[in-house]
Every structure is written in C-alpha cells, then in structure tokens.
Amino acid sequence: MPSTGRGKGPAMISKALEQKVDREVPDGDEDQAADGIAVLDDVDMVDAVAPRGQRRARKPAVKEDTTDESDDDVPLTKRRKTVNGTPKKAVKESDSEDDIPLTKRRTSAVKKEVVTQHSDSDSDVPLTKKRAATNKRPLVKDESDDSDVPIAASAARKSLAKEKKDIEKAADVTAKKIRAAEKKKPAAKRVKKEESEDEVKPKAKPKAKANGTANGTKKGAKGKAVKDESPQEEEEEDEEYKWWLEQNNDNSVKWTTLSHNGVLFPPEYEPLPKHVKLYYDGKPVTLHPKAEEVAGFFGSMLNSEVNVGNPIFCANFFDDFQTVLKETGGAKDADGKKVNIKDFKKLDFTKIFEYYEADREAKRSRSAAEKKAAKAEKDAAEEKYLTCKLDGRTEKVGNFRVEPPGLFRGRGQHPKTGRVKQRVMPEQVTINIGKGEKVPSPPPGHNWAKVIHDNTVTWLATWKENINGNTKYVMLAATSSLKGMSDFKKFEKARELKKHIDRIRKDYQKDLVSKVMVDRQRATAMYFIDKLALRAGNEKGEDEADTVGCCSLRLEHITLSTTEEPFHVTFDFLGKDSIRYHDTVEVTEQVYKNLKIFEKRKSPEDQLFDRLNTPTLNAHLRSYMPGLTAKVFRTYNASWTMAQEIKLLEADKKNPLKKANVHEKILAYNEANRKVAILCNHQRTVGKAHDTQMEKLEYKVKEKKYKQYRIKHMMLKINPKLEKDKSFMADLNNLYKNVLTEKWIEQHHKDLVEGEKVKIQKKFEKENEKLEADGEKPLKDSELEDRLTAADDLEKQLAKEFKDPKKNIAVENANSTIEKCENNIAKLDESIQAIETQMIDKEANKTIALGTSKLNYIDPRITVMFCKKFELPIEKVFSKTLRDKFKWAIDSTDENWDF
DNA sequence: GTCATCGACTCAGAAATCTTGAT
DNA sequence: GATCAAGATTTCTGAGTCGATGA
Numbered sequence: 030m031p032s033t034g035r036g037k038g039p040a041m042i043s044k045a046l047e048q049k050v051d052r053e054v055p056d057g058d059e060d061q062a063a064d065g066i067a068v069l070d071d072v073d074m075v076d077a078v079a080p081r082g083q084r085r086a087r088k089p090a091v092k093e094d095t096t097d098e099s100d101d102d103v104p105l106t107k108r109r110k111t112v113n114g115t116p117k118k119a120v121k122e123s124d125s126e127d128d129i130p131l132t133k134r135r136t137s138a139v140k141k142e143v144v145t146q147h148s149d150s151d152s153d154v155p156l157t158k159k160r161a162a163t164n165k166r167p168l169v170k171d172e173s174d175d176s177d178v179p180i181a182a183s184a185a186r187k188s189l190a191k192e193k194k195d196i197e198k199a200a201d202v203t204a205k206k207i208r209a210a211e212k213k214k215p216a217a218k219r220v221k222k223e224e225s226e227d228e229v230k231p232k233a234k235p236k237a238k239a240n241g242t243a244n245g246t247k248k249g250a251k252g253k254a255v256k257d258e259s260p261q262e263e264e265e266e267d268e269e270y271k272w273w274l275e276q277n278n279d280n281s282v283k284w285t286t287l288s289h290n291g292v293l294f295p296p297e298y299e300p301l302p303k304h305v306k307l308y309y310d311g312k313p314v315t316l317h318p319k320a321e322e323v324a325g326f327f328g329s330m331l332n333s334e335v336n337v338g339n340p341i342f343c344a345n346f347f348d349d350f351q352t353v354l355k356e357t358g359g360a361k362d363a364d365g366k367k368v369n370i371k372d373f374k375k376l377d378f379t380k381i382f383e384y385y386e387a388d389r390e391a392k393r394s395r396s397a398a399e400k401k402a403a404k405a406e407k408d409a410a411e412e413k414y415l416t417c418k419l420d421g422r423t424e425k426v427g428n429f430r431v432e433p434p435g436l437f438r439g440r441g442q443h444p445k446t447g448r449v450k451q452r453v454m455p456e457q458v459t460i461n462i463g464k465g466e467k468v469p470s471p472p473p474g475h476n477w478a479k480v481i482h483d484n485t486v487t488w489l490a491t492w493k494e495n496i497n498g499n500t501k502y503v504m505l506a507a508t509s510s511l512k513g514m515s516d517f518k519k520f521e522k523a524r525e526l527k528k529h530i531d532r533i534r535k536d537y538q539k540d541l542v543s544k545v546m547v548d549r550q551r552a553t554a555m556y557f558i559d560k561l562a563l564r565a566g567n568e569k570g571e572d573e574a575d576t577v578g579c580c581s582l583r584l585e586h587i588t589l590s591t592t593e594e595p596f597h598v599t600f601d602f603l604g605k606d607s608i609r610y611h612d613t614v615e616v617t618e619q620v621y622k623n624l625k626i627f628e629k630r631k632s633p634e635d636q637l638f639d640r641l642n643t644p645t646l647n648a649h650l651r652s653y654m655p656g657l658t659a660k661v662f663r664t665y666n667a668s669w670t671m672a673q674e675i676k677l678l679e680a681d682k683k684n685p686l687k688k689a690n691v692h693e694k695i696l697a698y699n700e701a702n703r704k705v706a707i708l709c710n711h712q713r714t715v716g717k718a719h720d721t722q723m724e725k726l727e728y729k730v731k732e733k734k735y736k737q738y739r740i741k742h743m744m745l746k747i748n749p750k751l752e753k754d755k756s757f758m759a760d761l762n763n764l765y766k767n768v769l770t771e772k773w774i775e776q777h778h779k780d781l782v783e784g785e786k787v788k789i790q791k792k793f794e795k796e797n798e799k800l801e802a803d804g805e806k807p808l809k810d811s812e813l814e815d816r817l818t819a820a821d822d823l824e825k826q827l828a829k830e831f832k833d834p835k836k837n838i839a840v841e842n843a844n845s846t847i848e849k850c851e852n853n854i855a856k857l858d859e860s861i862q863a864i865e866t867q868m869i870d871k872e873a874n875k876t877i878a879l880g881t882s883k884l885n886y887i888d889p890r891i892t893v894m895f896c897k898k899f900e901l902p903i904e905k906v907f908s909k910t911l912r913d914k915f916k917w918a919i920d921s922t923d924e925n926w927d928f
Numbered sequence: 929g930t931c932a933t934c935g936a937c938t939c940a941g942a943a944a945t946c947t948t949g950a951t
Numbered sequence: 952g953a954t955c956a957a958g959a960t961t962t963c964t965g966a967g968t969c970g971a972t973g974a
Contacts (some may be wrong), residue, residue: 335942432964440941440965486936494964500935501964515937565968576966605967606940644931647969660938660968713941722957878941880960885939908960 040640042544042626050625199673204531270422272510273517273917283487283511287462289417289426291469292490292503293410294455295433298322305384308377309360314368317357323350323449326436328381336438342447346436347373349449417489417505425506426489431458437496441607443574448496457492487511497572508913517917520888522656523664524928529653530665534559541619547640551649553623554579554638558662561614562708564605565643565659576603579659580643585633589624596621608712667705667886672928674701675895686899694901696870698892703873705882713878719871726868731769733857733864735777738764739830740857742838744850778827785820789813889915890922897924 300321306313307324316324327337327346336342351370354360360368370376395403414429431453439446455475462468464482471477478492488502505511526533537559540552557563557579566578577586582602590597590613598621599613616624627637643659650657678686678697686697716722741761744751751757793816797807829837883892889907893915896903903912903919912919 333943428963430963438942438965443965488936491935497965498934499965502936504937512938519938567968569967574966578967606965608941643969658969711940718957881940910961 040546042546042549046626046629047622050622053625199676200527200669201531201534204528207528269916270510271917271920272514273921281485284419284463284484286421286466287417287419287484287489288466289462289469289489290413291460291471292458293414293430294453294472295431298325301325301381301384305380307360307381308379309368309370310372310375311377312362312368313380314360314362314370316354316360320350320353320357320360322434323353324378325381325385326434326449328378329385330436331378331382332386336436336447339446341442341444342436343373345445345447346449347376349447353449419505419509419511422510424509424511427504427506427509429489429503431492432494432501439496439574441574441576441603443607444572445496451495453492453494459491461486461489461491508910508916513914513917516914519664520668520890522661523668523888525654526657526661526665527669527928529657533650533653541617541623547645549623550627550638550641551646553620553627554641554646556616556620558659559666561600561612562663562666562710563610564663565646567643574603574607576605576607578604580638580641580646582637583633584628584631584635584637587624587637589621589628598624604710608710610710663709664886667709667882668888668891668928670708671701671705671887671891674704675891675898679898689899691901691905694899695905696866697899698895698901698906699870699879702879702883702887703877705887706877706879709882709886711878711881712876715875719875723868723871726864726871730861730864730868731773732777733861734764734768735774737854737857738769739838740850740853742834743840743845744847745835746838746840747845747850748847775831778824778831781827782820782824785823786817789816789820884911884914888928889918890926891928893918893922894924894926897922 298318300318307316307321307328308314327350331337354370360370362368411429415426416423417426418424432450434452435450437443437445437448437450455471455477457478458471459479459481460468460477461481461483463484468477468480488504490503492501493499494501533555537552537555540548541556543549543552558565564578566581568581569576577583582600586600586602588599588601590599594613596616596618597613598616599611601609601611604610624637627639631639647658650659650661678701686694689697738761741757741764744757790813793808793813800807826837883906889911892906893903895901896906907915907919
C-alpha cells in the first residue's frame with residue numbers, strides 16, 4: 030500500500046515558496062492572475078496552537094496570537110484530535126453561532142469576506158477549456174490513448190463544464206434571494222423554520238393520486254408495470270400511510286412496534302450427479318460434498334471472464350479450496366486413492382460448468398406453464414417474508430433472503446476477491462423485533478444468534494460475513510416509509526445547502542490563498558468536491574481495493590499541464606467500485622499553483638492533501654450548516670444541475686417542449702439526466718453486443734440510402750431530363766461515391782439474394798409442418814427448388830444492375846411518378862433520421878449509466894415538476910418501483926415546484 | 929482526549945429477469 | 952400469435968460515507 034505521505038509538506042506557505050512556484054507555473058492570462066489570486070501578504074493567517082499543543086481554530090492573526098506552528102508539521106494521523114472529534118474551529122464557530130439563526134450568522138460571514146481582497150469571479154471561470162467538441166455525443170471514437178475512458182462522457186463533461194459557469198451564477202443569485210426573503214420574515218418565524226428544517230414535510234395536494242400520471246390521467250395502459258396494479262392494490266393505496274403529511278421530529282426512534290417473519294435461507298446444497306466430476310491432471314476426482322460445493326462455485330462461473338480471468342480471484346479461490354479439501358479428507362481418484370491437488374492450472378472445471386449451463390438452459394427452455402408454476406411455488410415460499418408490520422402498517426421488506434454461499438466478487442483488484450463466502454447459519458443471525466412480538470422461528474434444529482428489540486435502528490436482521498467481517502442487514506424496501514423519509518431528508522438537506530453555497534464558495538476561494546497549509550489544502554479539496562463532484566475519499570485499509578476519493582488522492586493520480594495548456598489538471602484514478610475517473614479539467618491559476626505547492630517534497634505515492642482527511646473536512650463543513658458533509662455536495666450539484674437544465678428547456682420559447690411529442694420529451698429529460706450522470710461519473714461497461722448493434726443500425730441506414738439510390742435511378746427513367754438537373758445528379762453521385770461504395774453494394778446484393786433464399790426455405794418448411802400436422806403429404810423437394818429460382822432471378826437482375834445501374838435499374842411500378850418517388854425518398858429520409866438519432870442516443874449511453882443519478886441524486890420532485898410542466902406521463906420516466914419509492918414526491922409536487 | 933474501529937446506513941454496477949416490439 | 956433479440960426493470964450484494972464508540 031502506498032505511504033500516506035502525511036505531514037511532508039510545510040505547515041505554512043512562505044512567500045519564497047509562493048514565488049518559487051510562481052516562476053514554475055506556465056504563463057497564464059494576466060487578467061486571470063489578477064483576478065483574486067493574490068497572495069495574502071498583509072493578512073497573516075496561521076494555525077493557532079493552544080498552550081498544551083492542542084490545535085486551535087484558524088483565525089486572522091489580528092484577532093488571535095500567532096504561536097507555535099509545530100503541530101502543523103505533525104502528520105494528521107499523529108496529531109491530537111479535538112473535542113469530541115470536532116476540530117476546535119468548528120466547535121468554536123458553533124459555540125458562538127449555533128444559537129444564532131442562520132440568516133443572522135450570514136451577516137457575520139459576509140463581514141469576514143469583506144476583509145479579504147479576493148474576488149469570487151474565479152467561480153465564473155469554466156472548468157474546462159473550450160473544446161471544439163461541437164457534437165456533444167460523438168459517434169466516432171476518439172483516437173486517444175485512454176481506450177477504456179468513456180469518450181462520450183469525456184466530451185459531454187467538457188460541455189457540461191461550460192454550462193456550469195451559468196449554473197453556479199444562478200446558484201449564487203438563488204442563495205442571495207433565499208436569504209433576502211428569509212430576512213423579511215419575522216425573526217421568530219425564521220428561527221423556527223431553521224430549527225425544524227430537516228423536519229419540513231412535503232405538502233400533499235388534496236386529491237393527488239399517489240400512483241397516477243403526472244398530468245392526472247389514468248396510469249398507462251400498457252406493460253406489466255401498470256398491469257399488476259390491481260383495483261385492490263389501488264384501494265390499499267388509498268389507505269396508505271402518507272408520512273409526508275405528518276410531523277415526526279424524533280430522529281432517534283425509528284419505530285414503536287415491529288413484527289416480521291425473519292429471513293429466508295438459501296436452499297441446501299444439492300450434490301452433483303455422480304458422473305459430473307472435477308478433473309485434475311486429466312483425471313476425474315471425487316470430492317466431499319462440501320469441497321464439491323466450493324468447486325461448483327468456481328465451475329459454474331467459468332464464463333465470467335472478469336472473475337475467472339483475474340489471477341487474484343483464482344489464487345484466492347484455490348487457497349480456500351485447498352483448505353476445504355484438507356478439512357474434508359481431500360480428493361480421491363476412481364480407485365479411491367488420494368489425489369494431491371497442488372496446481373491450480375491442472376484443475377479442469379469444464380464438466381461442472383457444462384452441467385450448470387445445461388441446468389440454466391433447461392430452466393430457460395421450460396414451457397410457459399412450467400415457468401408459471403415454478404414462479405407460483407417460489408412466490409408462495411417467499412410470501413410471508415415480503416412484508417412486515419411497522420407501527421401497525423404493512424411495509425415491504427427489501428432483501429429478506431440471506432445471501433447464499435459463493436465466491437466473493439470484489440470489484441477491481443480487491444485483494445480478497447475469489448475467497449469463499451461461507452453459508453450463513455441461523456446461529457449467526459441476530460433478529461431485531463418489537464418487544465412482545467412473536468419471534469420468527471429459526472429453521473428446525475437451529476437457533477438465532479440473538480433476538481433484540483432496538484427501535485433506534487431500521488434493520489430486521491443482521492449477520493457478519495466472513496470475508497471482510499462486514500455487517501450485513503435485512504432492511505425495509507426502498508418504497509417503505511422509513512426509507513422514503515430518509516430520502517426526503519437527504520434532498521431537503523441538499524436544498525438547505527442552496528442557501529449557503531455562495532458563501533461556502535467565496536470562503537474556499539479565499540482560503541485557496543491562505544498561508545496555512547491545512548486551510549489551503551482543504552479549500553483546494555472543496556473546490557474539487559464542488560466543481561467535479563468528487564467523493565469525500567475516506568482512508569482505506571490494506572485489505573481493500575486501492576481506490577480513492579478527493580481527500581485520499583495521491584500525487585500519482587494527477588498530472589499538471591505543461592506550458593501549452595496552462596492550468597489544466599489531468600485526473601486519473603480509480604474511484605468507488607474501481608471505476609476509473611480520467612479527465613482533464615481547467616482549474617484556476619491559484620488551484621494550479623496550490624497543487625504545485627502540495628507536490629513539493631513528495632513522491633508520487635504520497636497523499637496530495639497530506640493535512641486533510643474526511644472527518645476534518647466534514648467538521649469544517651458542519652460549521653456552515655448542521656449536517657453538511659462532502660456527500661451533500663454531490664446531491665446538491667446533481668439536483669441543481671438537473672433543475673437548471675430543465676429551466677433551459679423551459680426558456681426555449683422557439684421550440685416549446687410542451688408541444689413536442691412524447692419521444693422528444695423523454696429525450697430532453699434523458700439528455701438532462703445524462704448531464705448529471707456525467708457530472709457524477711456514473712459509468713457502465715460497454716455491452717458485449719454494442720458494436721454489432723451499432724453496425725446493424727449503420728447497415729439499416731445504408732440499406733435505406735441504397736433504396737433512395739435506386740429510386741433516383743428510376744426517376745431518371747421516368748424523366749430523363751433530370752440528368753441535366755445538376756443538384757439531382759450531384760445527390761445521386763454523392764450517394765454512390767460517398768455513402769454506398771461499390772464493395773458495399775456488391776455485398777448487399779449478396780445479402781439480398783441470401784435473404785430471399787432463407788425466406789423461401791422457411792416458408793416452405795412452415796408449410797410442410799402445417800401439412801404434416803394436418804396429416805397431409807408434405808411438399809416435394811422439387812417444389813422448393815422451383816421456388817428458389819425466384820432468388821436466382823433476383824441474383825441475375827442485381828448483377829445486371831451492378832454492372833450498369835443507369836441502364837438496368839428499372840421502374841418497379843408502372844404507376845410510379847416523379848412525385849411518388851420524391852415522397853418515398855422523403856419517407857426514407859425520415860426513417861434514416863430516426864435511426865441516426867437512435868444511434869447518437871445509443872452511443873451517448875454506451876458508457877454512461879443514467880439510473881444511479883435518477884435513483885439517488887436527482888430530487889424526484891424535479892422530475893415530477895418536469896412531467897407536470899411539459900405534460901409527460903410520469904411512468905415515461907419513473908418505472909413502477911421508482912413511482913412507489915417517490916410516491917411522496919409525486920403526491921406533493923406541482924408544476925411550479927423549484928429545487 | 930485521541931484515534932482506530934465499528935455500526936448503520938446510502939450508493940453502485942453487474943447480473944438476472946421481465947417486457948416490448950419487430951419479423 | 953410465435954419467436955427472438957433488444958431494451959427496460961429489478962435484484963443482488965459489494966463499496967462507499969459518516970457518526971458513534973470504546974480502548
């Protein structure tokens with residue numbers, strides 16, 4: 030694991046160091062340099078240290094003594110912490126300000142800002158340099174080296190960065206407006222509002238239909254999503270608990286009564302049939318069922334290249350497999366002699382894989398009735414676990430199934446990936462249930478680990494997994510009231526940040542030039558968290574994948590630009606789930622300078638922000654707003670971006686979206702959604718079939734263009750004078766030379782003939798099947814041969830056309846006129862356009878996952894507002910589950926709602 | 929008082945399953 | 952209306968965040 034590199038940099042930033050870095054940084058725009066990036070020579074900012082060496086709040090020297098700096102030379106991890114884990118600064122500020130209404134606190138904050146020379150115009154500088162990325166969703170893949178970086182994402186991120194300038198300006202204006210409005214309110218009311226901010230409930234409209242469409246129409250008539258909403262269910266919905274209409278100010282108590290039926294254990298292991306064996310060194314071996322089960326874990330996933338192709342996965346599996354073998358008496362050959370399994374490469378799981386594949390295939394190919402029966406049986410077994418009673422209400426349980434044993438699939442280079450996840454026994458499971466409620470029975474012959482009655486938590490059952498010692502929980506479904514309330518509070522907190530964002534931004538811009546290293550690092554980190562939506566970046570252990578977030582970035586994860594592209598930083602690191610973040614962004618000159626300073630005296634594997642960690646950062650953020658953490662910025666920026674994108678759509682009076690068709694409305698929504706997904710770096714792996722699917726679409730386009738080409742030739746036959754029409758002939762030649770090459774036409778002709786043959790053959794076979802079923806004689810083979818001559822004729826005709834299209838493409842319909850031909854060409858044009866739009870959309874979504882942002886980051890009320898404003902049925906953008914999850918938003922939001 | 933560890937929760941992409949639409 | 956592939960949705964469980972806890 031790389032060293033933390035903590036405390037390697039100086040505690041204070043000397044003027045000499047600043048000047049040295051100044052000489053090193055590439056020449057930038059003079060105006061920009063003058064724009065609020067001066068070194069604060071006149072304001073001596075220091076880390077004040079308490080007499081006993083305890084860290085003190087950072088204050089201007091004019092107000093506090095400048096003392097020993099030694100503490101700043103001490104790595105963070107070695108430093109003494111602060112009161113109750115909260116740095117003194119936060120404590121001090123909250124001491125002095127916690128009791129003051131936020132609106133009043135703001136006044137003092139503004140006063141502080143006045144003393145600085147800093148201008149906030151830095152925030153107006155676009156994050157990335159303007160790029161000639163005219164097409165937001167390029168169809169052609171960039172030829173750059175970063176083959177696994179989402180190209181579309183990268184290009185779109187650039188355009189998003191340009192928009193961010195306006196988005197931030199709007200945020201600034203909004204924050205000021207909110208505070209101005211609150212200032213006008215009577216003081217008593219203001220205090221009350223701020224105190225209960227977290228508890229404000231969305232207002233439900235009197236007659237809102239919880240699950241209906243946004244515009245009040247009946248739910249969509251198609252699809253399963255709506256099919257399973259029976260009248261009975263609707264009736265139940267009417268009696269449903271609308272928590273958003275009630276006040277509940279107690280955060281610690283999650284429920285009063287709770288009853289449930291426990292958890293569902295996976296079925297016992299079914300040993301393989303006797304003839305299905307693991308092979309070692311070419312010979313079949315017999316294993317104890319326990320070892321066979323483990324071999325089966327690996328054998329059944331041979332097609333999962335991402336796992337079995339990973340040497341760590343294989344090594345860990347083999348290690349655990351050998352342990353199980355030892356414990357169970359090892360492997361034996363056909364004669365019952367012991368086989369020493371010591372070389373992974375000699376293991377052959379093919380037979381096991383084939384067995385499980387055949388099993389999967391058999392399941393897939395069951396008849397509809399069989400599938401239905403199996404599902405009914407499964408549903409019946411699960412029924413009692415599906416719901417629980419919480420405070421007398423029926424609520425859905427989420428993951429009531431105990432995770433089955435298998436191989437741990439750690440993402441990326443997780444050091445434990447491939448290890449055996451053991452079967453969870455009832456003796457490991459703790460049940461949480463209401464006092465006096467009937468405790469669910471453990472499986473026969475077993476006991477629960479414990480039964481507790483803790484109403485301050487939301488889980489129903491828990492156990493520890495054996496790989497990382499992590500706790501697993503059975504919790505309520507996302508559609509439950511508990512999760513809904515929690516979701517609502519999350520978005521309200523993000524909305525609360527809206528009021529403070531301008532001064533937070535001003536403050537960190539100011540701190541970017543602080544003389545105190547820790548402040549300057551924190552400000553730079555905040556800049557990244559705010560502008561790039563980076564995650565906080567907790568410290569990670571040796572036994573986890575090496576992934577980072579903002580605070581844990583190392584020098585090796587950033588590259589500062591050279592003179593050609595001043596003030597650009599390239600980020601290249603693995604984030605959550607080992608998803609690569611690779612992007613070059615433009616930063617302000619001051620941020621660039623800071624990074625240069627932070628790099629001094631460090632190695633690539635050292636921490637960039639060696640004086641910062643997530644608790645310190647979050648403690649600082651809490652000083653602005655109760656409950657503010659780095660994570661809130663992601664929610665805020667995602668929702669704010671979405672809301673601004675929708676405002677842009679609204680502002681487009683030339684092309685009113687309200688009048689557009691449903692498809693265009695969905696596209697517009699997805700386009701905005703995509704911007705949020707790009708901001709949050711939500712990626713997905715490119716589907717295996719993506720390239721072939723794109724090729725198919727491309728072929729379809731060419732096919733249609735070929736049809737146009739033929740029609741144009743027919744037009745020449747109908748009206749030979751067209752040959753003198755320059756524009757007509759140019760179109761025709763262009764189609765031939767630039768779109769349809771000779772080679773392509775030749776191949777297409779072959780495809781057409783082949784297609785015709787297949788069609789004839791299939792029709793023939795089908796007719797024969799029918800005849801046989803009716804007990805009649807099948808058609809003779811000679812009949813098929815006769816019919817196939819039609820394909821031969823087509824082949825001859827196409828060959829002639831290929832040789833001399835002008836002469837041999839004949840008018841197919843005697844009634845054809847120039848006008849009819851033109852109509853046909855226009856129709857083909859429309860169809861081509863539709864396919865091309867589909868291709869652009871498909872390519873744009875190739876590596877970007879829209880779901881995560883829709884599910885977790887975009888305030889659902891923005892979506893509901895969008896649907897109501899532009900008259901789009903909500904089910905077009907929210908699936909059934911999302912409609913259930915966000916019932917509170919659907920029920921309480923109108924078209925004028927604003928984030 | 930400090931700080932590593934733990935507990936409880938949210939967020940995340942892959943895989944599994946279901947639905948839709950073209951042929 | 953049967954079949955099949957593509958697309959949409961749901962499920963699963965690993966990976967984060969962040970506050971609390973206790974040595």
